[in-house]
Amino acid sequence: MNIKITDSIKYIGVDDKDLDLFEGQYVVPNGVSYNSYLIKDEKIAVLDTVDSRATDTWLEKLDGELEGKKVDYLVVSHLEPDHSYNIKLLCEKYPDMKLIGNQKTFAFLPQFFNIDEFEKRKVLVNDGDEIVLGQHTLKFAMAPMVHWPEVMVTYEKKEKVLFSADAFGKFGTLDIAEEWESEARRYYFNIVGKYGIQVQALLNKATELEIKMICPLHGPILDKNIEYYVDMYNTWSQYIPEEDGILIVAASMHGNTFEAMKELKRMLIEKSDKEVKLIDLVREDLSEVISQAFKYKTLVLAAPTYNAELFPLMEHFLRELKGKGYKNRKIAFVENGTWAPMANKLMMDIVTQMKDMEVVMPQVTIRTKLNEETRQKLEELAEVL
Ligand code: FEO
Numbered sequence: 001m002n003i004k005i006t007d008s009i010k011y012i013g014v015d016d017k018d019l020d021l022f023e024g025q026y027v028v029p030n031g032v033s034y035n036s037y038l039i040k041d042e043k044i045a046v047l048d049t050v051d052s053r054a055t056d057t058w059l060e061k062l063d064g065e066l067e068g069k070k071v072d073y074l075v076v077s078h079l080e081p082d083h084s085y086n087i088k089l090l091c092e093k094y095p096d097m098k099l100i101g102n103q104k105t106f107a108f109l110p111q112f113f114n115i116d117e118f119e120k121r122k123v124l125v126n127d128g129d130e131i132v133l134g135q136h137t138l139k140f141a142m143a144p145m146v147h148w149p150e151v152m153v154t155y156e157k158k159e160k161v162l163f164s165a166d167a168f169g170k171f172g173t174l175d176i177a178e179e180w181e182s183e184a185r186r187y188y189f190n191i192v193g194k195y196g197i198q199v200q201a202l203l204n205k206a207t208e209l210e211i212k213m214i215c216p217l218h219g220p221i222l223d224k225n226i227e228y229y230v231d232m233y234n235t236w237s238q239y240i241p242e243e244d245g246i247l248i249v250a251a252s253m254h255g256n257t258f259e260a261m262k263e264l265k266r267m268l269i270e271k272s273d274k275e276v277k278l279i280d281l282v283r284e285d286l287s288e289v290i291s292q293a294f295k296y297k298t299l300v301l302a303a304p305t306y307n308a309e310l311f312p313l314m315e316h317f318l319r320e321l322k323g324k325g326y327k328n329r330k331i332a333f334v335e336n337g338t339w340a341p342m343a344n345k346l347m348m349d350i351v352t353q354m355k356d357m358e359v360v361m362p363q364v365t366i367r368t369k370l371n372e373e374t375r376q377k378l379e380e381l382a383e384v385l
Helices: 052-066 087-093 103-112 181-206 226-237 256-271 286-295 312-323 343-351 372-384
Strands: 009-011 014-016 032-034 037-040 044-047 073-075 098-101 122-124 130-132 137-142 152-156 161-163 213-215 243-250 276-280 296-306 327-336 355-359 364-366
Touching (some): 032 052, 037 052, 087 103, 098 103, 103 122, 213 226, 243 256, 243 286, 256 296, 256 364, 256 372, 276 286, 286 312, 296 312, 296 343, 312 343, 327 343, 327 372, 343 355, 364 372
Parallel strands (some): 073 098, 098 122, 243 276, 243 296, 296 327, 327 355, 327 364
Antiparallel strands (some): 009 037, 014 032, 037 044, 130 137, 137 152
């Protein structure tokens, strides 16, 4: 797909429509793009390469844009293989090409490749350093842990373009017409959710810049309404709920727990005008449930006890949420057990390891199916929520 950026800045990234799992774990029904950019000036710079799955198409695009010229610099924003796989190949193609990176880039890079004349190629940059290409000037800002320690972003001063590495990225290829927000949210919370403080540090640096365009390493080039994207990242990275609503996440073995949560949803809708959403944890993609959990202010968890432990899918979900830095939410628990129910206690054990969580009482115990007594308890919980 041909994407126009500016007369001097060219898109040479590639859509991967056939990828099933990103990072071996996240479903990508609309694929993903590996973005790569070329700046043509007196000196020519490539910003990042692409995944091994996209090498041939990327090289074709690169050669087409170069029109016989050579690459002078490769900016290495991020070493994760979906962006770094072709560094060695590009070094071999352009023996005089310099590699622009920071201390951590150059510390990690030999773990990925043996590059000829590595020491001679290295151009070490620190926060605020600039490299002049001609009319274009690249200014570098370190963005450690957004998403790996060596990540840095590049601001091109003439055209006011921010090459933002993984930040502001989104799942889905560039030829898919879909809104940015939901797949960008799923991408953000699952991939960099844990690193809110580091994203805040990057946003603080970005406020000093006039940005006309954001060029991330995945997903569309953002060239309108930049404040909207920055605002969303501000909200997400501070763990602020977007929706003052209630998300019920139910894991059900035979359907009784899910039926009970349908009942709770009905009660909640009756009692307030907040948005209430019910997700079947057994059927829904886990990364989407995580994304939704961050969106809402209140989370209700419902699960059975299994082998005297927490039902495995709920355990996995909660451990993942904790790993992503989930915090600053209201939470309520509903358990189901025909005998010896323990799920509420086990869910609490994980939630108490999260920060700034407000536990809403009562905790409800269902014995196999709802009865008059447990329906009354759910009513009480709905009232409090
Ligand atoms: Fe798209 Fe962290 O790599």
